[in-house]
Amino acid sequence: MLTVSNLTKSYQNGGSNGHIVLSVPSLILPPGIHYFRGSNGSGKTTFFRTVAGLLPFSGQILVVNKYEINRDPVAYRMRVNYAEAEPQYPSFLTPRDITGFVGKAKKAPVGQIHALAEITGVDKFWTQPTGQFSSGMLKKLSLLLALLGTPGLVLLDEPLTTLDVATAANLFDYIRQLRSEFNVSFLLTSHQDISLTGLSLTSIWQVGNGVITPTT
DSSP: OEEEEEEEEEEEOSSSSEEEEEEEEEEEEOSSEEEEEOOTTSSHHHHHHHHTTOSOOEEEEEETTTEETTTSHHHHHHHEEEEOSSOOOOTTOOHHHHHHHHHHHTTOOTTHHHHHHHHHTGGGGTTSOGGGOOHHHHHHHHHHHHTOSOOSEEEEESTTTTOOHHHHHHHHHHHHHHHHHHOOEEEEEOSSOGGGGOOOOSEEEEEETTEEEEOO
16 A cells, blocks of 8 residues: 655755654554654654655655655655644635635545544634634644545544534544445544544554664
8 A cells, every 4th residue: 555665754954964853764664554753852743744745855755656755746746645633724715715626636526525524623724714714623734635636545633632522533433334335545644542433443653863663
């Protein structure tokens, strides 16, 4: 489902050589639900943002053994969606505006936006500018956007943070449905008790000091 080879992510620190913050020589994830744990600053979000195509890197990232992130950027991004831990949007836009744009880009099936708005509770503030949103409302919108289209892989960075219990239950029921009926895979992180999701995990990985290792 996801194959990472010789990935190196570095940031310039004022000198000629970049500071390496993430190094993944090889990581092969089969279809399923994969949990990445680690402390703040361990590299979890950097890894997710890199896989989502938001950060430049050296190396190779392949999805469904076919689409490479740099060689096939459009096909890759149509199959990989991402919900950020702390999402931000232009303050004047509403959920209706943003989902309309992203839904068109992701070729969302007819009726999908409306259904996801109900599942996530975004329908309750559909025409309200995001500049008036609480952190919980922003989180709900980010989760809706991450589920649009027909992705094969969805990255959820801290999906439990600021999310109310009822919406979390709806979300994880829907994730189980996507997993069982459409073979959608998920990568997720959480500082909360992962058992609260009720999801059956395929693997657990530890992220720390810029490296990713499997747990026993």
